[in-house]
Amino acid sequence: MRILGINSIFHDPAAALVVDGRVVAATDEERFSRRKHGKRPVPFSAWELPEMAARWCLEHAGLEAGDIDAIAYSYDPGLAARGTPGHDRHWEQLRTLYAQRAPYFLATALPGIDAGSFRYVPHHIAHAASAALAAPGPGDGDVLVLDGRGEAHSHLSGTYRDGVLTRLSAQALPHSLGLMYEELTQHLGFLRSSDEYKVMALASYGEPRFLDEMRKRVRATADGGFAVDPIDWGALAKARRPDGGITEGDTVITKGDTEMTDDHADLAASVQARLEEVILDLAAWLQGRTGSRRLSMAGGVALNCVANSRLAEAGIYDEIWVQPAAGDAGTALGAALHLAQEAGEPIEAMPGAALGRGWDDWELAARLDAARIPYERPDDLAAAVADALARNEIVAWFQGRSEWGPRALGHRSLLAHPGHPGNLERLNAVKGREQFRPIAPMVALDHAAEIFEGPLPSPYMLFVHRVKAEWRDRIAAVVHVDGTARIQTVSPADDPLVADLLEAFRVRTGLPVVVNTSLNTAGRPMVDDPRDALECFGSAPVDLLAIGPYVVRRREVFAG
Numbered sequence: 299m300r301i302l303g304i305n306s307i308f309h310d311p312a313a314a315l316v317v318d319g320r321v322v323a324a325t326d327e328e329r330f331s332r333r334k335h336g337k338r339p340v341p342f343s344a345w346e347l348p349e350m351a352a353r354w355c356l357e358h359a360g361l362e363a364g365d366i367d368a369i370a371y372s373y374d375p376g377l378a379a380r381g382t383p384g385h386d387r388h389w390e391q392l393r394t395l396y397a398q399r400a401p402y403f404l405a406t407a408l409p410g411i412d413a414g415s416f417r418y419v420p421h422h423i424a425h426a427a428s429a430a431l432a433a434p435g436p437g438d439g440d441v442l443v444l445d446g447r448g449e450a451h452s453h454l455s456g457t458y459r460d461g462v463l464t465r466l467s468a469q470a471l472p473h474s475l476g477l478m479y480e481e482l483t484q485h486l487g488f489l490r491s492s493d494e495y496k497v498m499a500l501a502s503y504g505e506p507r508f509l510d511e512m513r514k515r516v517r518a519t520a521d522g523g524f525a526v527d528p529i530d531w532g533a534l535a536k537a538r539r540p541d542g543g544i545t546e547g548d549t550v551i552t553k554g555d556t557e558m559t560d561d562h563a564d565l566a567a568s569v570q571a572r573l574e575e576v577i578l579d580l581a582a583w584l585q586g587r588t589g590s591r592r593l594s595m596a597g598g599v600a601l602n603c604v605a606n607s608r609l610a611e612a613g614i615y616d617e618i619w620v621q622p623a624a625g626d627a628g629t630a631l632g633a634a635l636h637l638a639q640e641a642g643e644p645i646e647a648m649p650g651a652a653l654g655r656g657w658d659d660w661e662l663a664a665r666l667d668a669a670r671i672p673y674e675r676p677d678d679l680a681a682a683v684a685d686a687l688a689r690n691e692i693v694a695w696f697q698g699r700s701e702w703g704p705r706a707l708g709h710r711s712l713l714a715h716p717g718h719p720g721n722l723e724r725l726n727a728v729k730g731r732e733q734f735r736p737i738a739p740m741v742a743l744d745h746a747a748e749i750f751e752g753p754l755p756s757p758y759m760l761f762v763h764r765v766k767a768e769w770r771d772r773i774a775a776v777v778h779v780d781g782t783a784r785i786q787t788v789s790p791a792d793d794p795l796v797a798d799l800l801e802a803f804r805v806r807t808g809l810p811v812v813v814n815t816s817l818n819t820a821g822r823p824m825v826d827d828p829r830d831a832l833e834c835f836g837s838a839p840v841d842l843l844a845i846g847p848y849v850v851r852r853r854e855v856f857a858g
């Protein structure tokens with residue numbers, strides 16, 4: 299069966315194509331529309347479908363719209379919350395109406411699509427399938443989904459046997475760990491449904507001084523779910539204005555260019571700590587019911603790599619796999635996989651995160667020729683780029699198909715030397731990011747255990763690792779304030795070119811580690827196509843662009 303998966307209901311619209319149980323393509327609408335997260339995360343944008351992403355998925359597979367056997371939409375309006383306290387009924391009705399009309403919207407966007415082939419997949423079933431069915435290895439194991447919300451729930455605990463999910467617990471709204479974290483994100487002056495990872499980074503600067511308060515308000519329950527009481531955030535710490543403005547009389551601490559008070563950092567630390575504790579309780583309950591040693595996870599909360607690491611360290615499960623597109627984009631893939639599984643098709647694990655667009659060498663050369671900029675084709679690309687990095691140049695690295703999920707994993711990356719502490723500030727400046735945020739390293743898998751402590755391998759940057767004391771000064775740019783780093787391990791089998799680059803850099807510097815951050819500038823989605831790459835290269839102080847087999851050097855483009 300040819301199944302097109304669609305996510306569009308809340309945010310991060312995305313499309314995925316699964317053919318005969320195999321993941322063929324998956325990508326976010328933002329990579330095409332160049333609008334971060336694809337759209338605003340508001341109820342009245344629920345009609346906006348991932349039109350361009352869906353069109354590309356078909357084109358990539360050489361399919362016409364009429365060739366699609368089923369469309370899997372990752373939200374079931376028939377299950378939508380009705381009059382749930384704390385939720386605006388009018389918005390809920392509008393969202394439901396949009397979801398009910400989605401087949402017709404899609405038939406308009408993709409002429410030839412059979413609106414009759416449209417199937418609604420419950421939101422958390424789609425998240426669960428994106429984790430358990432896409433995970434490598436045998437499909438059986440437990441699954442934990444935590445997000446802001448689905449139709450009427452914010453959580454699912456279950457277990458897969460022979461590819462079939464048994465749901466063991468589901469927490470109904472309004473209780474939601476994801477929405478709690480979103481509320482805190484907003485209270486701290488960041489964009490909710492978008493900037494939650496900034497709160498996680500901020501937590502490392504604080505002490506969990508409000509943990510007892512949070513324990514009273516947020517707790518696991520005996521049925522495998524949890525309760526989140528309404529929280530008066532302002533009573534714990536004053537709201538931080540989006541511009542970072544601090545009220546007179548507060549004790550101001552400055553992290554780089556971001557002003558906040560100790561209260562803000564301590565509140566972030568407290569909520570983060572309580573989130574971790576409750577996740578441990580939920581996992582222990584689930585494992586106690588099933589006896590499974592294997593867990594997969596999805597839902598936006600599963601992007602909290604600090605919590606993931608704490609769960610891994612707790613040893614409740616031997617093996618934890620997190621869907622790299624754990625946020626709502628991933629439900630496009632999960633919905634399609636769920637339908638394929640229901641149809642009795644053999645499901646293959648996703649082959650990696652490189653599921654987006656890619657270009658042939660000749661197409662890249664044509665783009666460079668069109669831009670009329672000088673470029674060269676080095677005999678050994680890894681060596682040429684390693685030379686530049688060893689000279690402390692910043693490299694834009696555009697290789698192969700773009701990544702599925704929010705992390706750059708060596709296909710659309712900005713690379714730098716990790717040994718110069720100033721490169722943290724330098725890269726955050728290039729990207730227009732707050733200076734309190736860390737930058738992450740990629741590391742050769744063979745050398746990872748020498749330098750980092752934590753779950754290995756870690757190919758998708760979904761866990762944090764402690765940096766061993768003797769390495770902290772050697773790779774200072776990538777060590778967060780709490781002595782950790784969110785690593786990506788790279789093996790030659792997974793990505794021979796990036797592995798070659800890491801080895802070439804190690805030969806030159808003694809460091810099997812390179813700074814790897816996403817290739818984009820302030821407020822923009824990750825670079826996806828060659829034009830985006832050239833625009834980014836032209837507008838940011840990047841020294842070298844490695845695009846396919848070609849190299850563009852800033853000093854040659856802008857000489858004289």
Ligand SMILES: [Fe+2]
Nearest residue numbers: 445447597626
């Ligand atoms: Fe979700």
